[in-house]
Amino acid sequence: MSVISDSVNIMRFLFSPFKKLIALYLISVIALSFLEVFRISLVYPIINYGLGVENQPKLLDAFYDFLLPSSMNPFVASALLLLVITVMIAGIYGTVAYGGSYVFSTVRDSLDRKVFERIKSRPYRYFAGKKQGDLLYIGQGAVLESSNAINQFVELLRNGFMSLFYLLLLFYLSFWLTICVMILGIFYAFIVKKSLFSRVYRNSSVLNISLMEKSVVYQEFISGIKTIFITGSLDYWSEKYDSAVKKLKKAYTNVYALGKIPIIANDFIMFSIIALGGILLYVFTGGDFIPYIGIFGTFMLALYRLVPSLSAAQSNLSLLVQYLPSLELVYGILIEDSDEEESSENGSDSKEFSFREKIEFDNVSFFYEEGKRKTLDNITFEISKNSRIAIVGSSGAGKTTVANLLALLYRPVSGSILIDGVSLSEICSSDYLSHLGYIGQETFVYHNTIRENIRFGQDCSEDDIMEAAKLADAHEFIMATNDGYDTVIGDQGLKLSGGQRQRIAIARIILRKPEILLLDEATSSLDNISEQKIMESVEKLSKNMTVIIIAHRLSTVQNADQIFVLKGGKLVERGSHNELMELRGEYQRLYLGQKKDGFVETSSLEKE
Ligand SMILES: Nc1ncnc2c1ncn2[C@@H]1O[C@H](COP(=O)(O)OP(=O)(O)OP(=O)(O)O)[C@@H](O)[C@H]1O
Numbered sequence: 001m002s003v004i005s006d007s008v009n010i011m012r013f014l015f016s017p018f019k020k021l022i023a024l025y026l027i028s029v030i031a032l033s034f035l036e037v038f039r040i041s042l043v044y045p046i047i048n049y050g051l052g053v054e055n056q057p058k059l060l061d062a063f064y065d066f067l068l069p070s071s072m073n074p075f076v077a078s079a080l081l082l083l084v085i086t087v088m089i090a091g092i093y094g095t096v097a098y099g100g101s102y103v104f105s106t107v108r109d110s111l112d113r114k115v116f117e118r119i120k121s122r123p124y125r126y127f128a129g130k131k132q133g134d135l136l137y138i139g140q141g142a143v144l145e146s147s148n149a150i151n152q153f154v155e156l157l158r159n160g161f162m163s164l165f166y167l168l169l170l171f172y173l174s175f176w177l178t179i180c181v182m183i184l185g186i187f188y189a190f191i192v193k194k195s196l197f198s199r200v201y202r203n204s205s206v207l208n209i210s211l212m213e214k215s216v217v218y219q220e221f222i223s224g225i226k227t228i229f230i231t232g233s234l235d236y237w238s239e240k241y242d243s244a245v246k247k248l249k250k251a252y253t254n255v256y257a258l259g260k261i262p263i264i265a266n267d268f269i270m271f272s273i274i275a276l277g278g279i280l281l282y283v284f285t286g287g288d289f290i291p292y293i294g295i296f297g298t299f300m301l302a303l304y305r306l307v308p309s310l311s312a313a314q315s316n317l318s319l320l321v322q323y324l325p326s327l328e329l330v331y332g333i334l335i336e337d338s339d340e341e342e343s344s345e346n347g348s349d350s351k352e353f354s355f356r357e358k359i360e361f362d363n364v365s366f367f368y369e370e371g372k373r374k375t376l377d378n379i380t381f382e383i384s385k386n387s388r389i390a391i392v393g394s395s396g397a398g399k400t401t402v403a404n405l406l407a408l409l410y411r412p413v414s415g416s417i418l419i420d421g422v423s424l425s426e427i428c429s430s431d432y433l434s435h436l437g438y439i440g441q442e443t444f445v446y447h448n449t450i451r452e453n454i455r456f457g458q459d460c461s462e463d464d465i466m467e468a469a470k471l472a473d474a475h476e477f478i479m480a481t482n483d484g485y486d487t488v489i490g491d492q493g494l495k496l497s498g499g500q501r502q503r504i505a506i507a508r509i510i511l512r513k514p515e516i517l518l519l520d521e522a523t524s525s526l527d528n529i530s531e532q533k534i535m536e537s538v539e540k541l542s543k544n545m546t547v548i549i550i551a552h553r554l555s556t557v558q559n560a561d562q563i564f565v566l567k568g569g570k571l572v573e574r575g576s577h578n579e580l581m582e583l584r585g586e587y588q589r590l591y592l593g594q595k596k597d598g599f600v601e602t603s604s605l606e607k608e
Helices: 003-041 043-051 058-067 074-120 124-128 132-173 175-223 225-230 234-284 290-335 339-346 399-406 429-434 450-455 462-471 475-480 498-511 528-544 577-583 586-597 602-607
Strands: 358-366 376-384 388-393 414-419 436-439 516-520 546-550 562-567 570-575
Touching: 003 043, 003 074, 003 132, 003 290, 043 074, 043 290, 074 132, 074 290, 132 175, 132 290, 175 225, 175 234, 175 290, 225 234, 234 290, 358 399, 376 399, 376 414, 376 546, 376 562, 376 570, 388 399, 388 528, 388 586, 399 436, 399 516, 399 546, 429 436, 436 498, 450 462, 450 498, 462 475, 462 498, 462 528, 498 528, 516 528, 528 546, 562 577, 562 586, 570 577, 570 586, 577 586
Parallel strands: 388 546, 388 562, 436 516, 516 546
Antiparallel strands: 358 376, 358 414, 562 570
16 A cells, blocks of 8 residues: 555544534635635736736636626725635635634644553553563654644645645636646646655664664663663763664654755746746747736746745645654554454453452463473362462462463463352453552652642542551651652652662551452561561451462561462472471471571471
8 A cells, every 4th residue: 555545544533523513613624715715816907907818717707797897996896706716715814724724723632641541451461571661652753743744644634635725726718837846847847746755765764763773772771770880881871872862863764854855846847937937928929928917927826826836735645644753653553453362361341349258260371482391281269258378389380370361461371260159351451450559560650749649549548547647557658758648759750769669558458458468578668666567457357368479588578378489380289387397398388488588487496
């Protein structure tokens, strides 16, 4: 498909929900174009009546006979009519300008929302498989460029109609002269299309990729700044950025230089036609050109008006082509056939969440990438309601993957996770997730007050927030900050320590009073005392809560009702701490390893 038909198809897709709005806009554009052309045609009688030449366009004569009293001087009548039409045009021009902006902002707004909605509705797997910089570019740079493309398309409609009406006037004034001009025009457009559009498109694609690369490098640089500083690799990142920017410079130069060619060419063509037309008029009339001045002047004026509007239309088209790669990227996101993937990821989502007895893992297997070793291999276990269970195992054993499945970030490849016998894939995801409190290793805080970071959109009282903060052992440090709960934490919480961030994240989840609390290394950044305080809170809460703890430090999980031990994706042992120690297997090996490294506290050893 050609770049132009591609653009038209995408625009049809984007504009189709706004048919009435577009129809109104087009009506006002057509009215404006008609009046504009009528205004120019009035120059014809004005010149002729002025020069006393009896050579009027017949249509205008008929119009005057119908409209004006015969006693009126036709020269004055034409001039007056010109004034009236000019006033009308000023009014309609305002309507068209506002209408165009309104159409543009409406379609742009809908695009912005649709892209966000589409990205938001993708399964977690989609985000995990994409570079963050690419995702940022789609939602920001690509949407911005697509908005520009929409603007160009709206302008193209206006300039296109205007050009069409000018062309009709030219045909009315002189059919053959217009044919000659058109042949020149078509020949020129053909060369421009062949040589320019494909080049603009090619270079714009390069520009797009370069912009994306630059955005990825910059984003990686900012998010990894600490590691970059301490590894002394600033120069390496400078080189990476430099190479991305170099490509961008070349692409920008090409795209902008190519964009200027039509303007120069149009200017050249227009004035050449006027000069040549004047010479031809003189030659063909043998010097007696006065009777033809009216028609020639009007023709040239119409041509003079046609060329800028044609040139603007062409520039709109050229810019549309320039933005097409971004538009295609965004369009691809909007029409991506993800229904199948989403329904398999999200299941039928029909049943309400209800949890009275147990959560079951029934022969659950999972892999992140097809063909690779299974990350979880036929896992079967049960978690009774309001019990406290722990999942342990060496690094890479699959503990977080179990949490990921429970948090619906991924779905099992085979087997099922059931709540009271109902598969998770049949339960309404949002309903289920509203009862699950998941605290992972990465804690997200955003630029707002501590209070809002804990509230996180939840409808609750000040007391609820404070109580949650106390349970998360965060209240004390919050009160020690300058503005307490009103303290604004910097972007990504840079003003907080890792442990403080973790405690805010824990308070946020406790506030939601989930039925199932899933802690995946949630206290890993905390000192032993803080960890112990939070675990005591969790113990208090767990009277009405099912708690699943994933932790490296085995001292954290010794009081769990049941401990599941994973090894290489398989469930190898299960039981209480004492039962597992007696087994003298994987759990004991991990435990003794930690005791040697000093990770298991003396108090917990003594308990044994
Ligand atoms: N998004 C992913 N894509 C591909 N492989 C992954 C992904 N996440 C984890 N894995 C792999 O799956 C295996 C299990 O990872 P998982 O994070 O569940 O282990 P873990 O027991 O929680 O480890 P740790 O204690 O180190 O956090 C590892 O081999 C890991 O490399």
